[in-house]
Amino acid sequence: MVWPGALSMELTCYHALHNRFLVAPFGTCPDGDRIGQLCRRHRADGMLCGLARPGEEIFLRIWNADGSEAEMSGNGVRIFARALLDAKIWDRRGGTIVTAGAVVGCEFTERGEVVAEMAPAELEESALTVTTEFGPAVGHGASLGNPHFIIPVRAMPRDWRRRAATIAVHPKFPNRTNVHFLRVLDPRHIAIRIYERGAGETASCGSGAATCATLAHRHLGCASQLQVHMAGGILSVTLAENWIRILGPVVRIF
Numbered sequence: 591m592v593w594p595g596a597l598s599m600e601l602t603c604y605h606a607l608h609n610r611f612l613v614a615p616f617g618t619c620p621d622g623d624r625i626g627q628l629c630r631r632h633r634a635d636g637m638l639c640g641l642a643r644p645g646e647e648i649f650l651r652i653w654n655a656d657g658s659e660a661e662m663s664g665n666g667v668r669i670f671a672r673a674l675l676d677a678k679i680w681d682r683r684g685g686t687i688v689t690a691g692a693v694v695g696c697e698f699t700e701r702g703e704v705v706a707e708m709a710p711a712e713l714e715e716s717a718l719t720v721t722t723e724f725g726p727a728v729g730h731g732a733s734l735g736n737p738h739f740i741i742p743v744r745a746m747p748r749d750w751r752r753r754a755a756t757i758a759v760h761p762k763f764p765n766r767t768n769v770h771f772l773r774v775l776d777p778r779h780i781a782i783r784i785y786e787r788g789a790g791e792t793a794s795c796g797s798g799a800a801t802c803a804t805l806a807h808r809h810l811g812c813a814s815q816l817q818v819h820m821a822g823g824i825l826s827v828t829l830a831e832n833w834i835r836i837l838g839p840v841v842r843i844f
Contacts, residue, residue: 602673603632603843606665606704608793608822610843612637613673622657629655635789636663638670640687648674648687654788661691662735664796664836668704671696672840691735699837706796707835708734711804722756724749730809732801734834737767737787740805746771746783754785768795772802772810780806781819793822796836803827804834 599620602613612634614620619639620628629637637653650670652660660666667687674680675698684697684705695707714731720739721727729741739757747753754769766787773781782802784795799818806812807829814829825838 601628601632602676603634604669604672604840605822605843606669606794606796606840607820607825607838609665609795610634611663611666611669613670614639616640616677616679619651622653622659624657625653626655626657629653629657635786635792636660636666638666638673640670640674648685650687650689652689654786655790656788658788659690660736660788662689662797664706664734664798664800665794666796667692667694667696668706668796668836668838669840671698671704671706672842676842689735691733702839703837704840705835705837707833710829710832710834711801713801713804713808715808718762720757720760720762722753722760724753724756727753727757730805731767732805734797734800736797737763737765738770738798738801739763739767740770740772740802742772742774742805742810744773746773746781750783751785751791754783755790758785758787768798770795770798770802772806774806774810774812775819777811778813778815779817779819780810780812784820794820794825796825796838799825800827800834800836803829 639651652663652666682698712733732738769785771783803816818825828835
């Protein structure tokens with residue numbers, strides 16, 4: 591699929607718990623190098639490019655800050671849903687967004703929060719040990735259409751960023767992976783720190799919150815409704831047999 595690019599365009603910028611994305615004009619998408627330049631200029635974690643397919647289905651391409659393409663982003667989908675609402679393409683009932691990795695239903699609460707609902711996360715039940723220069727890291731692989739590696743800890747390591755950067759590009763993950771350190775606060779609250787492939791440390795991550803909540807519920811004694819505490823704020827995650835739902839604010843910046 592070839593999309594039109596543009597030498598100049600009017601971008602919109604939103605954040606979801608300070609996970610910051612640029613939104614390209616509907617139906618346009620620059621190339622990866624240009625996206626990387628724009629993300630650096632505007633201190634964004636990525637860019638979102640949307641296109642209507644036959645039948646008015648919304649197809650979303652998601653780009654990381656380094657110009658690489660991602661299959662899925664929980665916050666990115668919620669931000670694009672808000673952009674569709676602001677552009678009056680959608681009303682408050684929402685609709686469906688298709689990404690390379692997932693089909694996501696979106697709607698809006700009376701308080702203006704954006705809800706994203708999708709198929710449950712895939713979780714590797716057996717732990718995986720990744721050997722790095724910092725020693726072994728024991729965690730679980732997971733996917734919500736994009737790859738994650740989740741490391742449960744009792745306390746956040748002070749050097750977690752350096753550890754995560756090494757794990758993200760480990761040979762065991764040929765397509766790279768998002769890395770999360772997960773700490774249980776109580777049965778209904780967890781805290782995570784996030785290192786995303788193609789962006790580095792981010793203040794929040796919707797798909798990361800969802801996959802970490804899945805691991806916490808299945809293996810760490812947590813409830814099926816969780817508040818996920820991240821550097822940028824708290825995202826609500828609800829787990830069910832056939833779906834997973836994330837809920838939180840989205841704010842337009844410029």
